[in-house]
Amino acid sequence: MGLGQVLAPVIDLLFPPRCPLCGAGIGSAAGLCTSCWSTLVIPGDPSCSTCSRPFGDMMPDGGTCAPCLADPPRHAGIAAATLYNDPSRKLVLAFKHGNRIALAPMMAGLMVPKLHFVDADWILVPVPLHRWRLWKRGYNQSAELARQIGRRTGARLAVDMLERRKATPSLGGLGKAARKRALSGAIAIRANRKSALAGRKVVLVDDVLTSGATTDACVSALRRAGAEKVVIACFARVLDEALDIT
Known part of the structure; x- marks a missing residue:
């Protein structure tokens, strides 16, 4: 003890x-x-077989949602602990901007049941912060969640696998093309870590998944470096249309 x-x-x-x-x-x-x-709103089944978007009673379990059919993602699934609503927003803001790091065990504890398949063969990679934002905040909230998940699953934490090479503006309100331009060249694998990814299974950890632009950039970098599969794990997922059917 x-x-x-x-x-x-x-x-x-x-x-x-x-x-x-x-x-x-x-x-x-x-x-x-x-x-x-x-x-708190916990996403359930039936859901999209590709991204776990809740269907409610609209489709049978095992189907694929329209966004995934139109633009198949490179990730191997999204494991979201909650859907983004007012209570989850307050928790995220307190955790990210209010220095409430002590919330990490509770928030990660809600994420772990969605990661029942994760064991010591997996690598946990947090979405990186730019060094100036990390310096200002003092911690990377995604890394704190990943650390707690690792303690519960045995997966290895690779906190320095990804780096954010340039500061990016807020992506809220930007269209898909504008988000892609803002993130172009922003996220990459650290040169001395590339060999550790070949054929490995990765959980990409973030606190909130909104448009998915940042996580898409991270997934692309991980896959290019040889990761076999990448699952995205987040505490809260923004899916306003799903709140009414869950």
Whole structure:
């Protein structure tokens, strides 16, 4: 038993844990209150066999969604813990911009059930931050999630596999072509890490998956370097149309 586990009861007594969403008292610091748990939207089946986009009752399980049919992705699936709604947004903002790194175990704990196939043969690669953003924030939130996933699955963390060579603007509001231009040459495999990818299975870890432009650039770099397959794992996935059918 580690020192943190030994001291946990004393810390909880001195500083009673609170729900990070509503502030209500809870039994463990790595969780939410019952009411707030129920506000998270967990994507389920039936879903797209390629990207796990929820179908509701519109299609049988095993089908392929229209976006994947129109533009088949290079990834081997998307494992999303939640759909992006107001509660998940608040958790992400607190984690990413509020220095609430202690949320990582809880958020990663929701991601792991979607990664039941991952074991020690897989590599965990976080979506990289540009060095100036990393310096300003002090940590890479995707790397913190990947570290927690590795502790639960035995997969090896490769925090320095990808690098963001240039700072990119916010991609919100940009069209597909504009996003592609903004990310052109921005993400690459570190030169001394390329040999580690040949024939390997990779989980690309991110906190939020929005348009997919950044993760697509990461997947392309990983596949070009020889990765056999790349699965994208995220805490929250932006699929507004799926919120009404899930």
